Amino acid sequence: MDPDIEQSTHELLLRLAGRLPDQLLWRFRDWLGEGAMGTLARTLPRSLLKHRIDLDQTEYRLLVAGLIPHGADWHQVSSTLGVDDVSENRYTFTSSAPEWVNSVDSVSVLIHATLRGRPDVGEVRQSWRHVGVVGQGTAKRVLLITALTGLPRLTGELQRVLRVLGDEEPSVEVIPPRFDLPGYHRAALADSELVCVGAVAGTRLVAA
Numbered sequence: 001m002d003p004d005i006e007q008s009t010h011e012l013l014l015r016l017a018g019r020l021p022d023q024l025l026w027r028f029r030d031w032l033g034e035g036a037m038g039t040l041a042r043t044l045p046r047s048l049l050k051h052r053i054d055l056d057q058t059e060y061r062l063l064v065a066g067l068i069p070h071g072a073d074w075h076q077v078s079s080t081l082g083v084d085d086v087s088e089n090r091y092t093f094t095s096s097a098p099e100w101v102n103s104v105d106s107v108s109v110l111i112h113a114t115l116r117g118r119p120d121v122g123e124v125r126q127s128w129r130h131v132g133v134v135g136q137g138t139a140k141r142v143l144l145i146t147a148l149t150g151l152p153r154l155t156g157e158l159q160r161v162l163r164v165l166g167d168e169e170p171s172v173e174v175i176p177p178r179f180d181l182p183g184y185h186r187a188a189l190a191d192s193e194l195v196c197v198g199a200v201a202g203t204r205l206v207a208a
Helices: 005-016 020-033 037-050 057-070 073-081 108-117 150-166 183-190
Strands: 091-094 123-129 140-147 171-175 191-199
Touching: 005 020, 005 037, 005 057, 005 150, 005 171, 020 037, 020 150, 020 171, 037 057, 037 073, 057 073, 091 108, 091 183, 108 140, 108 150, 108 191, 123 183, 140 150, 140 183, 150 171, 171 183
Parallel strands: 140 171
Antiparallel strands: 091 123, 123 140, 123 191
């Protein structure tokens, strides 16, 4: 796959976190990790329109760069460009796990074993996402990882791990260096905890 197309699509899906439904976002990321660009080109623009998710100029350029070369419908793609500002993050985050998570968190243990000291991986953190008041409703684990190469494939790998462990709609945010973090990721990082560190130094995740 063309690395520029891969990077554009990965960054677009990062920017859609917290806006596109989880059950769609993880699947789109899985397809990207598998290189199924034709499937993404057919389905992603249509899903954005169906869920009334407007793109800003930067996101629109990423969509065009990533999916038009693989046959995305021009009319659908052009219809995703919004006239209003992108909506603000509607979630709150906490670094502490909810009560239903065991004192020995098997997911964190496995992620630690998988990514600690791994080449091309920097810092690995996690946060817990809530809708509305913390403690009311379901909390969702969000992984935040810096990596230098193979971001879509690493995302797909970790999504499969989380699904095996019971998270049917995993939230895995693999972030490239010098990425301008959206509000969703800044909020998650502001209330997150360190899981482990890979082999790459100097890639600490910092919430602006």
